Amino acid sequence: MKHHKLFKQYAVTLLLILPLLVFTSACSDDDDDPVTPTINEAELLVAELEGANGDYLNTSCPAIVKADAVYEDVTGTKTFHVIDIRAAADYDLGHVPTSVNVNSADIFTHMATINAADYDKIVIVCYTGQTAGWVVGLMRMSGITNVYSMKYGMSSWHSDFDKITPNKGSSASFVTTAAPAKPAAGSLPAISTGKSTGAEILADRVAAVHANGFGAVAITATEVLSAPDQYFIINYWSEGDYLGIGHIDGSYQYTPKVDLKLSAALMTLPTNKTIVVYCYTGQTSANVAAILSVLGYDAKTLKFGTQAMIWQTMIDAGKTAYNADNDHDCWGFDYEK
Template sequence: MKNAVKFLFVLAIIPLLTMMSCKEEATETEYQKLTTYMAQNNLDLADVLNGWVVGASGLSVDPVDFSVPNYTIFDIRSADAFAAGHIKNAQNVALADLLTAAETAGKDKTFLLVCYTGQTAARATGLLRLMGYNAKTLKWGMSCWHEDFAGSWNSNATDFASPNWVTTGTPPALSTFDDPSVVTGEVNGEDILRARVEAALAKSDWGIAKTDVLDNPGNYFIINKWALTAWDAYGHINGAYRIDEDMSLNTLSNIDPAKTVVTYCYTGQTSSITTAWLNVLGYNAQSLKFGANAIVHTNLAAGSGSVAWKGNGSSSEMNFGYYDGTGLMHDPK
């Protein structure tokens, strides 16, 4: 009799345990599934940033035809810009087709992403890395390859006076915020990640002009992404938080998902790849175009020249040959 009662008790409690289990599973948000998957697959920000950029001086460029044989090159500029001049053997790939092109080439390839200034390429590099590809950004983009393409950086590396670029004050203390909302309709972390990467590739408003930010810094959650020594040496946007080496999946609660997040660095390239990572995680994030080079270029060039356009050691003026749409090679100048 006692055994029968025990048996009936077990039968009665199993459905309750099942319901509790289902309830626990139902409370796990897509954001939680996504961050868990990213943590398990080494997709934290430090992993994505590890070796993500290469200067033209660090490439093995053929001295005769100026090809870069160690890379599969994806040039993500417009078709017209590509036809005007590109690196030998580069493929012109639209951002919307980036994942398809990478899948066709295969994960055994090392990709070099090329754009006008290095900023869009940095974003594309980050998104490819999140999908498991070995990708790098050409620092400074085609602007560094030949002076014929340097216009974008030449016109944007400048000094810009603003009362909201300040040189005093310590970084403000960080607060704690709720998780951002991630809604894709997918069930598992891998599929959620792909959906978020695809959405990020389709996003066009991921960059923001310095005037928009400096005119109204209080409208944004601003992240200064460089070392404390640089904060002291070059100044910062008024009200910015310094979140650099500590930015990770474990510290995302320090970022306010209710505001537009603006990240800035020296050149706009590191902030672009960081912004891509934040976009995938559900933040409405934008990268400050051209970074601090668009605000305090002279000081950057005089200090740490490697982070300044045409700065000493920056690898921004390499002067290699290139090819136009007819296949004609244009010599270095």
């Protein structure tokens, strides 16, 4: 009888404890479920760009070929594939012999119809070289490593197409003060493509930036100089030229191929302010703006570069600036209609 009573007490206790054991076991199972790791897309993207993608920004940017090299090829060996991205009406008025007319919005569709490796160079031609530079930046990030922009675009082919001279200016007041210290390093822009690898994230970001068009990253000198405090302005020159030639007052000096690496000063760029990059002619800054835009920054290229602000100063200093009277800037080559 005593044993029977103990068994009954044990059974009752077991009935009370069993649900707790099941609940605890369920909780334990939940705790043991693997946690999906958080993906930092911005870090993966930078690692891809600076690693497997070849780090174009900090190695061979800008990829530019001069008009005379293009002329020699299209009238001789024909190893270049020349793509003119100007409006069809302007292409019809005159273009580089053998070139094909492709809207910049359709450039990747066109590239899918050819084998880039069949050509020594893929050459992108626009009006002044700046839109082409932006396109080349996107194409380089897409793995097309033999693509170049033609320096100064059709403005360098023949004076009939000169779009730079009407836009040059020399009235801006540059200063020669020391560069302000770069901001403290912060964070990379937040990116959310839903992709899980650097290559996939890069492809998604290039497509998004390309879809917005060059107009989304272009800004005029008038806009910038009328309200410079609204922008984080980057002088993308050497420190020697920054101080020797002068610069927009308050602009920061970032050395090409050095400062925009993750291990250097990339993270000193603001994620909450429009970044304006300017260079000599706008062709380099167009590449840079394309790459920074893909990284998630609100980046713009200053149209025509310093040619729109201090053209005469650049000419006097012997620096890169388009001069229609210089045979090596405007070659006067024959063109097709």
